Amino acid sequence: MKQTIFTGAGVALITPFTDDGINYDEFARLIDDQIAGGTDALIIAGTSGEAATMNDAEHRAAIKFACEHTAHRVPVIAGTGSNDTAYAIALSQYAESVGADGLLLVTPYYNKCTQAGLIAHYKAIAAAVNLPIILYDVPSRTGVAIATETYVELAKVPNIVAVKEANGDLSKILRLRAAAPELTVYSGNDDQIVPILALGGKGVISVLSNVAPKDTHDMCQFYFDGKVKEAAELQIAYSDLIDALFCEVNPIPVKTAMRLKGYNAGPLRMPLSEMSEAHLAQLKAALKNHKLID
Structure with missing residues (x-):
């Protein structure tokens, strides 16, 4: 049986920036x-963490800081994917050396x-590390999707454990579950948490968790506890906020939401831009609806 890195809600954590680096106090x-809100795992330097605009030193420092500060309270999963296999190997090896519990590798x-x-x-990456690996399939961003047959082949690799x-x-997820049941599946979309749990998924890597960690955790836990109705009710109740968090490309809305909640999240890095007034109003309304801001 393959290792399960975590069960429940893992947060795709934003990175709080200053004008010239990372704000580690706010991080x-x-x-x-x-962690206090019940989040089950931290995913560092992924899409929501704006890893695409981090330089190598920042990327490594963010992973190292998160591992040290978390101190094994929950698993830390490092985003170390790249379109350069050699760089992905080097970054993955570094994440392992500083104490990451797993790797998230985008196509x-x-x-x-x-x-x-x-x-x-x-x-090649799996052979270079001992950490468990989560494959990340997001074809709308990367231009390539992982085929079911490819999952079957990669499932043969001992430390490739999840998707x-x-x-x-x-x-497609149904076909994946049928063809490679040994791979743990996490939802990568907040509007599909409960549907994917119903197909045997183990949780979510979530943007929503940034702003609503307890309810995102509870959505999963209700399902695991057999309270399917309560899990579905939370999924439906949060549809307005999930829509708002994706009304512009992630992580523009979630970073804006964290500022509205009082966090010093700092600037978005170009080419990401600030939200339009109409979308900002939509986001504020959804946050107020869930009593996350006044």
């Missing part, structure tokens, strides 16, 4: 508040490699 506050972007290339890429599915296609 610590975010980590502590997430190589821009290159648009073949399925054979995906298999070679992931196998973050953000393709939006429940039928």
